[in-house]
Amino acid sequence: MIESFIQIFLLFLLLPSSICQLPLDALTPDRPIRDGDVLVSNKQIFALGFFSPGNSQHRYAGVWYNNIPEKAIVWVANRDNPVNDSYGVLSINGDGGLVIHGKDPSTPLWSANVTLSSPNNFTAKLLDTGNLVLLENSSQRVVWEGFDYPSDTLLPFMKIGLNQRSGLEKHLTSWKSKDDPGTGSCTYGIDPMGVPQLFVRKGRDALFRVGPWTGDRLSGTVGNYNSSFVNNEDEISFVYFPALRPQIARVVIDESGILQTFAWNDQWIKSYSYPTRWCDSYGQCGPNTNCDPDKDYKLACTCLPGFESKSPSLGLGEGACIRKAEVSTCQNGEGFVKVARVNIPDSSTARVNLSMSLEQCKQKCLMDCSCTAYTSADDRGGGIGCVTWQGDLIDTKTFSHVGQDLYVRVDATFLAQYAKSSGSLSKKARVAISLGSVTVFILLLTLYWLVRMKMKGKRRQNKCSFELTAGSTYFEEATSGLILDDSRINSELLLFHLNTVATATNNFSIENKLGEGGFGSVYKGMLYDGKEIAVKRLSKFSSQGVEEFKNEVLLIAKLQHRNLVKILGCCFEDEEKILIYEYLPNKSLDSFIFNEPKRALLSWTRRFEIILGIARGLLYLHEDSRLRIIHRDLKASNVLLDNSLNPKIADFGMARIFRGEQTEANTNHVVGTYGYMSPEYAMKGLFSIKSDVYSFGILLLEIITGKKNAGSFEKDPYSNLIGHVWELWKEGRAVEIIDSSIGESYLVSEIIRCIQIALLCVQEFAIDRPTMSVVVSMLSNDVAFTSPKRPAFLLKSMSPSGEPSSNKRVSSINDVTCTIVEAR
Ligand SMILES: *[C@@H]1O[C@H](CO)[C@@H](O)[C@H](O)[C@H]1NC(C)=O
Ligand SMILES: *[C@@H]1O[C@H](CO)[C@@H](O)[C@H](O)[C@H]1NC(C)=O
Ligand SMILES: *[C@@H]1O[C@H](CO)[C@@H](O)[C@H](O)[C@H]1NC(C)=O
Numbered sequence: 132m133i134e135s136f137i138q139i140f141l142l143f144l145l146l147p148s149s150i151c152q153l154p155l156d157a158l159t160p161d162r163p164i165r166d167g168d169v170l171v172s173n174k175q176i177f178a179l180g181f182f183s184p185g186n187s188q189h190r191y192a193g194v195w196y197n198n199i200p201e202k203a204i205v206w207v208a209n210r211d212n213p214v215n216d217s218y219g220v221l222s223i224n225g226d227g228g229l230v231i232h233g234k235d236p237s238t239p240l241w242s243a244n245v246t247l248s249s250p251n252n253f254t255a256k257l258l259d260t261g262n263l264v265l266l267e268n269s270s271q272r273v274v275w276e277g278f279d280y281p282s283d284t285l286l287p288f289m290k291i292g293l294n295q296r297s298g299l300e301k302h303l304t305s306w307k308s309k310d311d312p313g314t315g316s317c318t319y320g321i322d323p324m325g326v327p328q329l330f331v332r333k334g335r336d337a338l339f340r341v342g343p344w345t346g347d348r349l350s351g352t353v354g355n356y357n358s359s360f361v362n363n364e365d366e367i368s369f370v371y372f373p374a375l376r377p378q379i380a381r382v383v384i385d386e387s388g389i390l391q392t393f394a395w396n397d398q399w400i401k402s403y404s405y406p407t408r409w410c411d412s413y414g415q416c417g418p419n420t421n422c423d424p425d426k427d428y429k430l431a432c433t434c435l436p437g438f439e440s441k442s443p444s445l446g447l448g449e450g451a452c453i454r455k456a457e458v459s460t461c462q463n464g465e466g467f468v469k470v471a472r473v474n475i476p477d478s479s480t481a482r483v484n485l486s487m488s489l490e491q492c493k494q495k496c497l498m499d500c501s502c503t504a505y506t507s508a509d510d511r512g513g514g515i516g517c518v519t520w521q522g523d524l525i526d527t528k529t530f531s532h533v534g535q536d537l538y539v540r541v542d543a544t545f546l547a548q549y550a551k552s553s554g555s556l557s558k559k560a561r562v563a564i565s566l567g568s569v570t571v572f573i574l575l576l577t578l579y580w581l582v583r584m585k586m587k588g589k590r591r592q593n594k595c596s597f598e599l600t601a602g603s604t605y606f607e608e609a610t611s612g613l614i615l616d617d618s619r620i621n622s623e624l625l626l627f628h629l630n631t632v633a634t635a636t637n638n639f640s641i642e643n644k645l646g647e648g649g650f651g652s653v654y655k656g657m658l659y660d661g662k663e664i665a666v667k668r669l670s671k672f673s674s675q676g677v678e679e680f681k682n683e684v685l686l687i688a689k690l691q692h693r694n695l696v697k698i699l700g701c702c703f704e705d706e707e708k709i710l711i712y713e714y715l716p717n718k719s720l721d722s723f724i725f726n727e728p729k730r731a732l733l734s735w736t737r738r739f740e741i742i743l744g745i746a747r748g749l750l751y752l753h754e755d756s757r758l759r760i761i762h763r764d765l766k767a768s769n770v771l772l773d774n775s776l777n778p779k780i781a782d783f784g785m786a787r788i789f790r791g792e793q794t795e796a797n798t799n800h801v802v803g804t805y806g807y808m809s810p811e812y813a814m815k816g817l818f819s820i821k822s823d824v825y826s827f828g829i830l831l832l833e834i835i836t837g838k839k840n841a842g843s844f845e846k847d848p849y850s851n852l853i854g855h856v857w858e859l860w861k862e863g864r865a866v867e868i869i870d871s872s873i874g875e876s877y878l879v880s881e882i883i884r885c886i887q888i889a890l891l892c893v894q895e896f897a898i899d900r901p902t903m904s905v906v907v908s909m910l911s912n913d914v915a916f917t918s919p920k921r922p923a924f925l926l927k928s929m930s931p932s933g934e935p936s937s938n939k940r941v942s943s944i945n946d947v948t949c950t951i952v953e954a955r
């Protein structure tokens with residue numbers, strides 16, 4: 132947190148040094164650094180001096196954070212040649228530039244290997260980035276820098292990669308052990324072969340892979356950092372820096388080859404660590420496979436389209452997938468099948484041409500019989516440039532959040548089967564249904580015709596509905612982007628027969644009713660195979676609900692995330708419009724947090740996991756690489772809990788899609804729930820991702836306090852929870868608001884941090900509120916954050932009904948009807 136940084140800084144300023152000598156700000160020929168001296172950077176962020184790591188008796192010259200008591204060494208000079216005594220000296224020297232020696236000055240232990248003709252004209256300085264530089268006095272030209280010789284730590288602004296002119300290659304190398312910073316066996320650096328990507332290796336073996344660069348990030352990575360990748364004649368390099376300043380962060384490769392990201396927040400917090408999941412390890416499933424990290428490892432491996440497993444042990448990573456011997460993929464009617472959202476295969480053998488379009492890329496790959504797959508080189512703007520592979524495809528992984536689409540060459544037979552299962556769908560696009568299960572195929576085919584006839588009839592009557600469906604590019608995307616990938620096959624939308632749904636719900640009996648949703652009732656049902664479902668039946672009389680209903684089908688069919696509720700199918704028959712969801716036995720979050728006995732079941736750890744899950748689900752909606760979706764009605768009753776109490780965001784009836792650069796929209800049809808609506812939305816109809824962030828903040832406070840925002844504090848001047856929390860926060864009494872049934876085992880500081888995040892989310896001005904990616908980082912302790920400004924208080928008088936405590940949905944009458952996609 133910023134306060135603690137400032138405190139540390141102040142502390143430092145007041146007590147200039149805990150070491151006997153004043154720190155130096157420059158190293159000159161007549162003022163070397165002896166063991167015991169420290170050289171500090173201008174803003175006193177980093178320090179350089181001699182140290183002994185762990186239990187070692189040896190002395191090394193290195194760089195660490197000056198103000199952080201828990202010493203983290205970020206760079207070591209003489210890592211392989213320590214000084215054995217306490218007479219170590221680092222000095223400027225004509226022969227070597229910078230030199231370290233022990234008691235005997237005639238045997239240098241380490242040198243920068245530069246020759247200085249007039250050493251007196253040179254100075255060495257430690258920069259505020261942690262970089263030790265050797266400068267020529269008058270020109271300030273850097274003749275040598277420590278960042279060219281990284282140790283085990285990647286600091287912000289430190290480049291790793293290859294200088295194509297000088298041949299200098301910069302990579303991280305692990306220490307030998309905690310006590311020995313000597314050159315270890317694991318490295319992290321850029322592999323310039325093919326399309327450059329980053330590799331962690333142990334010796335020569337690849338442990339895992341990051342990248343390649345796909346325009347604005349490394350393929351398959353998330354994280355709240357800015358980075359840049361340069362690939363030209365001069366250099367191939369990667370550099371990262373935190374998106375938020377100030378931040379003290381570092382990436383370290385440890386002795387076993389694990390990459391860890393640390394950020395300072397009163398202590399060193401490990402925010403990420405790779406590899407963490409089974410699929411992360413290089414080539415885990417063998418050639419021509421796709422590894423899905425969200426699945427149990429036994430099921431994680433699947434063959435890429437057109438390939439077949441040659442051994443049953445595929446799931447254990449031993450098998451490989453091959454093409455059937457008799458199939459031909461050369462000038463024999465072959466084509467490509469899209470595998471959506473993956474971390475693309477090892478690109479060290481791939482070829483790239485940045486000036487091609489994706490269509491040209493396809494043609495190029497098609498013409499070349501050895502080309503096995505292609506994708507775009509730059510994922511931005513719908514994909515530009517062309518990457519093609521020859522031969523086996525290694526280390527493909529599903530990355531549903533930030534992956535890229537890969538097009539894999541398949542033979543004519545496979546292509547025909549694929550087209551059959553997906554191609555016919557484009558016609559059916561009008562109802563946004565994907566057919567998947569072969570077992571019900573025949574039944575569905577019949578239904579399909581029935582529905583199609585119906586839709587045709589409808590179209591004639593209802594022009595608006597036709598335009599909506601045909602005019603929406605999103606609509607096409609939702610159906611033509613059908614994925615042939617095991618994880619998706621199970622989750623494809625099914626078209627249910629009304630009879631099936633009626634039987635499953637005991638004819639929509641009152642006993643089966645779970646509740647009254649936004650635009651209709653929700654029932655519990657059981658299919659004949661015993662599978663439990665939740666059925667949302669749109670009210671027949673709600674004409675306005677039809678659009679929302681369609682919207683929800685379209686949206687949710689497209690979305691796949693563990694923190695979003697899963698739709699199984701739908702039913703359009705007679706006047707009925709029905710959605711079928713997975714059934715979540717634990718119902719919604721509000722049935723827990725606002726219920727005295729059940730609330731106690733949610734320990735702080737559990738609540739924190741729920742908070743994080745909701746945040747991740749919302750982040751997926753907001754920053755999904757193609758669509759920006761605003762939920763607009765996030766609240767406790769729209770968060771469902773599964774068997775293991777994992778949260779799933781539900782009810783997309785009011786969600787809106789933003790495209791491209793659009794960040795804000797206006798509507799005169801304000802929908803949502805009082806108590807959760809941001810002021811700019813409630814008052815001006817303005818909504819953006821920040822209005823969801825506001826709702827998230829409210830939800831966060833409700834989870835922490837076990838109280839409803841609206842109507843909990845009738846006597847309080849602000850009559851709501853935020854007002855109450857804000858008053859306590861200002862007085863430093865925020866602890867008092869924590870739900871007493873939360874149990875004993877929690878870190879007060881962690882809850883306070885969450886309250887702070889919540890207050891940041893509910894700040895009055897949308898611009899001040901963090902984005903969900905920042906919220907997720909803040910929750911996982913990745914970033915420093917600020918003090919919240921005054922939150923927005925929705926006062927009683929703002930509610931048109933005069934009842935702020937009622938969780939009533941509101942909508943104005945002058946509604947625009949055709950609003951499935953508000954693309955402006
Ligand atoms: C330091 O000690 C080690 C082992 O004790 C020895 O091998 C090495 O030569 C010594 N180095 C110097 C500079 O004395
Ligand atoms: C300087 O040269 C020596 C011998 O070639 C080498 O071992 C050492 O790593 C070099 N030092 C740096 C900082 O490059
Ligand atoms: C170079 O700069 C350093 C520090 O700024 C100074 O101490 C030194 O005298 C300068 N050398 C010459 C030759 O001017």
Ligand SMILES: *[C@@H]1O[C@H](CO)[C@@H](O)[C@H](O)[C@H]1NC(C)=O
Pocket residue numbers: 248249252269
């Ligand atoms: C060193 O610096 C001095 C003073 O700035 C200058 O006169 C002299 O030419 C420099 N020497 C070299 C070799 O650059």
Ligand SMILES: *[C@@H]1O[C@H](CO)[C@@H](O)[C@H](O)[C@H]1NC(C)=O
Pocket residue numbers: 357372373374
């Ligand atoms: C990081 O990226 C964001 C968005 O592209 C930009 O607004 C911000 O200025 C960048 N930060 C730095 C330090 O470059």
Ligand SMILES: *[C@@H]1O[C@H](CO)[C@@H](O)[C@H](O)[C@H]1NC(C)=O
Pocket residue numbers: 484485486487491
């Ligand atoms: C890249 O593609 C363009 C357009 O098809 C072509 O003119 C150019 O020669 C290609 N470059 C390379 C290096 O193959």
